[in-house]
Amino acid sequence: MTDTMTKSAVLILLGPPGAGKGTQARMLEEKFGLVQLSTGDLLRAAVAAGTEAGKAAKAAMDSGGLVSDEIVLAIIKDRLGEPDTKKGVILDGFPRTAVQAAALDELLADQGMSIGAAISLEVDDAAMVERVSGRYTCGNCGEGYHDSFKQPAVAGICDKCGSSDFKRRADDNAETVGARLEAYHAQTAPLISYYDGQGALKRVDAMGEIDRIAADLAAIVTEVAA
Ligand code: AMP
Secondary structure, eight states, X not given: OOOOOSSOEEEEEEOOTTSSHHHHHHHHHHHHOOEEEEHHHHHHHHHHHTOXXXXXXXXXXXXXXXXXXXXXXXXXXXXXTSGGGGGEEEEESOOOSHHHHHHHHHHHHHTTOOOSEEEEEEOOHHHHHHHHHTEEEXXXXXXXXXXXXXXXXXXXXXXXXXXXXXEOOTTOSHHHHHHHHHHIIIIITHHHHHHHHTTOXXXXXXXXXXXXXXXXHHHHHHXXXX
């Protein structure tokens, strides 16, 4: 059962790699029926499919840098044009630059929509390297695990769907995380004041228990979509 919302919401999750954007977006998707839009997932799918965009994006992704605004905007515009997004979306990993943020404002204005909230997941950078380098997911259902913090109850079997197919992202290693954190601080963190200026910013302490953070986020969604 999903909670009901009277307005379709556009929510943005901001935060460095490892802050929990994907985990929390998946939880909000389940609870509110919102659609999670992760540009990282869309780009990884493009790389796997060998599309022109995927080929052009791969080197930046492997090195922990940002993919060009042009490629990312083309991908997100396509996805936002699909009908399921009318239920409301959680943008996970987008926008990441000032150019992307301005383009998103225009895109939403064209459709008579606006940003419900930009939520900054506030974490200690020092903890992110360990969080990111130990994480992996179920290849079947996407459930997240971690070498130190959350192993499956039965080794090698997903708690949620029973699959034994697990995967790790190629860029989730200690070397690349440093570059990704740098890209976040240089290019994405300035968006926190951009959205503060629009009156859309909410800050959430994202260092504690996953369920407490989820409850804080759910309260924000309920407030902006009521
Ligand atoms: P993520 O899954 O969000 O951690 O993204 C993985 C990688 O995809 C990033 O390190 C970037 O190389 C690329 N990427 C994802 N989203 C964006 C974006 N909005 N702008 C530029 N590059 C992106």
